[in-house]
Amino acid sequence: MNNDLYIYNTLSRKKELFVPINPNHAGMYVCGPTVYGDPHLGHARPAITFDLVFRYLQHLGYKVRYVRNITDVGHLESDADEGEDKIAKKARLEELEPMEVVQYFSDRYHEFMGRLNVLKPSIEPRASGHLIEQIAMISKLVEAGIAYESNGSVYFDVEKYNQTKKYGILSGRVLEDLLANTRDLEGQDEKRNSFDFALWKKAQPEHIMRWPSAWSEGFPGWHLECSAMSTKYLGETFDIHGGGMDLMFPHHEAEIAQSTACNHKPPVKYWMHNNMITINGQKMGKSLGNFITLEEFFKGSHPALTQAYSPMTIRFFILQAHYRSQLDFGNEALQAAQKGFDKLMKAMLTIQKIAPQSTSTADIASLEKLCYEALNDDFNSPILIANLFEAVRIVNSAYDGKEKLTAEDISQLKKLFSTFAIEILGLLPEVDPAEGGKVVEGLMKLILEIRANARANKDWATSDRIREELAAVNISVKDTKDGATWSID
């Protein structure tokens, strides 16, 4: 592999050359969704970010095992709810079995990720299916003396861990500072220190989701599943761990501590974190109540949206920003993304119509090189897209006869688009639902024939009227040298 890939590692806060632990293989774990609500734009960002990583690693020839979990137990509600499980709460409210809720929202998640053309991970483990592994891990930590039982619950002893290892290496936290900034929270009295975190929680009587263990009937702590499942499927040390920046502390920090204490080696070589999506400069999140679900985006049914946006528009919008930058949502920006995306897709059709020349005025090989350089520089998709637009310019110019392309150039350009736009960025031309209709096809043929006749008679009034009336129902007609073409907007 002569492509040197550099990845920004949160651990070192530097771009580092990617060297896999096992040659030609890559292991990646990404924190997936907690399935108690409809997928929103915030879910799309990490899914698409690590989809790009997954696709590019595969393109480079790595055999990738990509594990993305589904959290279906263990996330505690806020202290106001006295530690009730999020899934259980929703289930009780709707009088459903917890697993019914999990099933429904998992399906919804998969449906919308599919529409965003996000590839399925290699393994998608559920926390509820790995109780044995989690309990085994807790036992190991208790035996090692790094975890302690208290009133049926088990906590990780952060201070003790910190005596031999360093707690806070990922987020730059210092234990003393954490101690100084303690707040009063429920259940705090069971812990030795406020920053200790739960490995196992004893279930309250009204708690529906519960499993037996040596300590109590209860459920696993919310950081544990990722440690248990990543170790199981990727090994004690694996290549890449991804997730949203908001998970850096305490979630990923806790993962590092648990896994290190358990396996006596650092669990992850490269930590990658995607940044947040903001709306009016504020994070889009469930707790803030300002999130827009993907369904609302696709239907345009949210007050903040002036129109519907297609899945590919959303995907393109997200990829136009670097994954480590904050991305601000806005209708103007979305509309710009939609138009830019259309332009890119149109060029892929235009390229089919270019007549090869004997000489060339374009340098496709250097363009390809720039595309690889962009991706190798910490997956810089905005730069890659800028380069693809250079290719678009070349294609359109060639179609206008202002650039000359050889047959070889044309095939290189086709390859460039199929490799970078479709295969790696995962952008697909969107099939208009109405376009397949034979009826519409036939009607349009007839209408355009009539219009062509009118035009032959220089009956511009009729010609224009047809075009305008069609425009009113979102069909645009464009006159070219070879006759009129139409498309549904």
Place this chain on the structure above:
RNA sequence: GGUAUCAUGGCCGAGUGGCUAGGCAACGGUCUGCAAAACCGUGUACAGCGGUUCGACUCCGCUUGAUACCUCCA
């Protein structure tokens, strides 16, 4: 309060110690019966104040502002 990140033209968003990011919008032009598309051209953008430097938007310091995390969140 602590930790971290950021501040780029009408909007979104890259990047760099001196050389055009890109997309959208706007304006002018080519083409066209008109329109659209496409192509060509146009924008004293780098929060403020100091400092380093031959030269800073890019490095350093301060100020102001914003965001994230410190409590479930992608």
